[in-house]
Amino acid sequence: MASDTSSDALVSSSDPKHPANHICSLCKQFYTFGWVTGTGGGVSIRNGKHIFIAPSGVEKELMQPENIFVMDFDTKEYLRRPLALKPSACTPLFLASYTLRGAGCCIHTHSQWAVLVTLICDAGLQGSNKDVFSIKEIEQIKGISRGGTGSTEIAEGGRKLGNLGYFDTLHIPIIENTAHEEDLKDTLEEAIRKWPECAAVLVKRHGVYVWGKDVTQAKTQAESLDWLFQLAVEMHKLGFKWT
Amino acid sequence: MASDTSSDALVSSSDPKHPANHICSLCKQFYTFGWVTGTGGGVSIRNGKHIFIAPSGVEKELMQPENIFVMDFDTKEYLRRPLALKPSACTPLFLASYTLRGAGCCIHTHSQWAVLVTLICDAGLQGSNKDVFSIKEIEQIKGISRGGTGSTEIAEGGRKLGNLGYFDTLHIPIIENTAHEEDLKDTLEEAIRKWPECAAVLVKRHGVYVWGKDVTQAKTQAESLDWLFQLAVEMHKLGFKWT
Amino acid sequence: MASDTSSDALVSSSDPKHPANHICSLCKQFYTFGWVTGTGGGVSIRNGKHIFIAPSGVEKELMQPENIFVMDFDTKEYLRRPLALKPSACTPLFLASYTLRGAGCCIHTHSQWAVLVTLICDAGLQGSNKDVFSIKEIEQIKGISRGGTGSTEIAEGGRKLGNLGYFDTLHIPIIENTAHEEDLKDTLEEAIRKWPECAAVLVKRHGVYVWGKDVTQAKTQAESLDWLFQLAVEMHKLGFKWT
């Protein structure tokens, strides 16, 4: 369904926490972190049956609520599709977090630390397992939730109650990048299923997808993970092992 | 005592220097420093018999005065305990600085530089003493007060008059991290007693606790120490010794 | 033509996207990126037959619309020349992007990452070709347009439709610096002709010139390139190859 006057109501609100406004303020903030440089990265929020998604190829820090796409979660049809803008190629990846984990928000960053971590893992410089980033005994991993398994997979953001402990090992799977972002869908879903506790998936030479049951959990996990990726790169430079 | 209308007065003030307001503005600032990323870290201010403490697990940069816990210094009972929020696991550590040093403010950061310094010390790469960070002949150490000893231990923030000199050596003890933050209490208190002049305690792979007689001293010492931790990491990368 | 009252109209507008206002807001932003430190760097926007150019030697973050020079694209005469200010030495370089590529905006930064990349290339540390920076298989290169060739050279910003793909190799030519910035004109034009798809030219030990069909493309490409330069330096430090 194309954008028209009636669909404007989906993104018009004076509440700063309305998803259309919230995505814009988050993108402004993430721009200062270097997460959405040069139109890269993206953010999506699920509100009941409505999926709100930042468009592709726009300056994320300048985005306005009227630029936001809205999709119906059940039919996967666009309820609002701003003319002249392209839907985000990340859409199938955001949907994977909603479908497989019951997430309420998904953040995709082009953080340099994420990219560097995938390079270090891929070269086998921190361990033999090249397709997963692992780190332990760093207090900040307590900022990451335990994820969900088995039957609880899609309840409450698909994650077990509570967060990782200091002596737990954090694992974030790494998938290969593809020519087209939407083609990451299958391997991303496979990684989510293979690592039922993961809170994020790294994409080699590309960035990271992080989700949470709501905006707060997605954002704070994205922050904690980025902090850990940066620390991991610095640890590697100084000759320290991650696990 | 649970939060109720009467306890709201404890955190309601139009004065930006009121502890409940001050903690919020400090946390906003510290967020930009990477000290309280992803709900990490914390701040506490003592105002006479009232201890004001930021809650656990909230986005520190978005915190509001009504989120602040207030504890009675004598009874250690909560005078105000916001429903739906958890008290900070740092509380026993903050109290240690008030009790053993007569501090008026205590800041806990998850600075990456602090964590990296503990890793370098632990590996014995800058000296044989693994449980203390030491540095000397850097002008910035003049930003750190001399600390207090013996009978003056709890007077005026528990610190001797005046700051360290350029030719003094700054020592910050390092304690092991524990699974639960509150379990740091005993070793932190032991470190404070063992190093009567220290202005802070580093926690391995975790961060740092810094205090001062008032907010200004705690904040400026936290800044100077973080500056020194960062410099120390860079010095180490370049092959320079800290002492 | 010297500045007079009649020429003030060329830079007076309440529209934040008017070129005179836009250059000022871009420079304020670029100052925070370290791109125009200490009066370095510059920005120019072409609006039809009018070329707007930031002056030389002023604090870019404090610049006001009345400080902007305006040149006629056809005659290369100044329509507005603020008294007491010097025209930018970058002017012939900006004009090259307008003439040879039909660009609508050109950004010159003194980014440290750009300078370091030219040093690494010049030393032959990442490949035998010292006069071009090349990188591939990094998602962020998809933020750079394909450039234009042959007969389409000056149409639509002089660039082919669409952006580079993940498996394409990004090439940015590097030219030698000269004593006087305006003397870069010939080699910069030569580089633009030799690399018909390039979106930018690096200047050794100096910085980078980036253009685009409009402000948005120039700015987002400048951001993506700077992101890539920084990543490239970090990759080099960690021992990774760019191609």
Next chain:
Amino acid sequence: MASDTSSDALVSSSDPKHPANHICSLCKQFYTFGWVTGTGGGVSIRNGKHIFIAPSGVEKELMQPENIFVMDFDTKEYLRRPLALKPSACTPLFLASYTLRGAGCCIHTHSQWAVLVTLICDAGLQGSNKDVFSIKEIEQIKGISRGGTGSTEIAEGGRKLGNLGYFDTLHIPIIENTAHEEDLKDTLEEAIRKWPECAAVLVKRHGVYVWGKDVTQAKTQAESLDWLFQLAVEMHKLGFKWT
């Protein structure tokens, strides 16, 4: 002369460029650069016979115009001395730039890049001359003025017309640090006399003093130098020579 009501007029103005206001806004900005962390660093402006100086030991980013000291240039007596504040220990150093170079503004930073550069020089890692930082063939050195010599020593900021060229070598002398900042006076004056073209003096393991004929020149030179110090450290890490 102690602070009293009559001296308040010296620092009261609604003009943001009044020295008392300007010092405060500069310090707020420099705080974000890490130049005045933890009360470190300082700024002074000379306005005719009045020297305006930031006080010692205060949070520079929170400073107010009423905190500023004012000294008479001829008599070196304080015209305004805020009670409860200490005059800056940098005062004799600021005065040296005014007396020997006719400067109009002097900035003292505790930049980490400045400190690291002095460590690299002192270890003789970039050349045999340990008491001067030298760099050449970097475009940004064109942001530094040529300095003054002989009979023009105190005219127009004590500096020759024009700035350094790309093929010139920038030299910044380095002096030993002392236990008390005011004791730097003799060696700083000696360095200024020995290097008649220098725009700044580095202090080993401490920071840098940068001056200019006015605030704009002092600030832009401080920025360009800090940019160069940072680049120099990165060049050193990557194995490049500065000259």
